[in-house]
Amino acid sequence: MSINITSYKEVLTKLLPYHAKLVAVSKTKPVEDITAFYAAGQRIFGENYVQELADKQAVLPADIEWHFIGHLQSNKVKYIAPFVHTIHAVDSVKLLAEINKQAAKHGRSIHCLLQVHIAAEETKFGMDQQELQQLLDTYMANPADFSQVHIAGMMGMATNTTNETQIRQEFHQLHQLFGSVKSTYFNTSDYFKELSIGMSADYTLALEEGSTMVRIGSLLFGERNYNGTK
Numbered sequence: 333m334s335i336n337i338t339s340y341k342e343v344l345t346k347l348l349p350y351h352a353k354l355v356a357v358s359k360t361k362p363v364e365d366i367t368a369f370y371a372a373g374q375r376i377f378g379e380n381y382v383q384e385l386a387d388k389q390a391v392l393p394a395d396i397e398w399h400f401i402g403h404l405q406s407n408k409v410k411y412i413a414p415f416v417h418t419i420h421a422v423d424s425v426k427l428l429a430e431i432n433k434q435a436a437k438h439g440r441s442i443h444c445l446l447q448v449h450i451a452a453e454e455t456k457f458g459m460d461q462q463e464l465q466q467l468l469d470t471y472m473a474n475p476a477d478f479s480q481v482h483i484a485g486m487m488g489m490a491t492n493t494t495n496e497t498q499i500r501q502e503f504h505q506l507h508q509l510f511g512s513v514k515s516t517y518f519n520t521s522d523y524f525k526e527l528s529i530g531m532s533a534d535y536t537l538a539l540e541e542g543s544t545m546v547r548i549g550s551l552l553f554g555e556r557n558y559n560g561t562k
C-alpha cells in the first residue's frame with residue numbers, strides 16, 4: 333500500500349480556508365487503499381471506469397459518496413445510476429437525458445457537472461462554449477424533462493503543462509464562465525454551486541482561482557501504473 337495519509341492531511345488543511353471539497357480519486361487503486369482513507373474520515377471518492385466503480389461500490393461502505401469523474405458513455409449510465417452521487421463530465425444533452433432516465437428508474441436524483449473544454453490540448457473531452465450554450469438552451473426550454481438531474485456546476489481540466497501562468501488563465505476563464513452561467517441560468521438554483529477544478533499537480537492554483545471541489549489521485553494514493561490490466 334502506498335497511500336499517503338500525511339499528504340491527505342496537508343491537502344485537507346489547504347482546502348479548509350476555501351471551504352472546498354476533496355474528491356479522492358481512487359481509480360486503479362485497490363479497495364484496501366480506499367478503506368484506509370475511509371478510516372481516516374474521507375467519504376467522497378472519484379472513479380472513472382464504470383465497471384471498476386460498480387465493483388468497488390458493491391463491497392465498500394454504503395455511506396461513501398461516489399463521484400464519476402471520467403468520460404461517460406450514455407449506454408453505461410445504467411450501471412452506476414443506482415448509487416452514483418455526482419457525474420462530473422456531462423458533455424451532451426444525450427448524456428444528460430440518459431442520466432435523467434436512469435435516475436428516474438431508481439427514484440433518485442443525480443448531481444451533474446457540465447464539463448467545459450478549457451485546455452489548449454485537442455485530446456481533452458468537454459464542451460466548447462457554443463455546445464454548452466446549446467445544452468443549456470435545451471435544458472431551459474424543458475426543465476421538466478430533466479427533473480431527476482440537479483445541475484450542480486461545472487468541471488474542467490487545465491492543459492497538462494508546467495506553465496503556471498497558462499494553467500491559472502485557464503482556471504480563471506472557467507471561473508468567469510461559471511459565474512456568468514450561474515447568474516444567467518441558475519440564479520435561483522440551490523444546486524448550481526460547484527466548480528470542479530484542480531488535480532494533484534495544480535490544485536493550489538485551482539483553489540486560488542475559485543475551485544470548490546478538487547479531484548486528487550496520485551498525491552494521496554501514489555502514482556498509478558497503467559501497464560497492467562488498468
Ligand SMILES: *Cc1c(COP(=O)(O)O)cnc(C)c1O
Nearest residue numbers: 357380401531532547548549550
Ligand atoms: C485521474 C483523474 C484525476 C486525478 O489525477 P491526479 O493527477 O492523480 O491527481 C482528476 N480528474 C480526472 C478527470 C481524472 O481522470
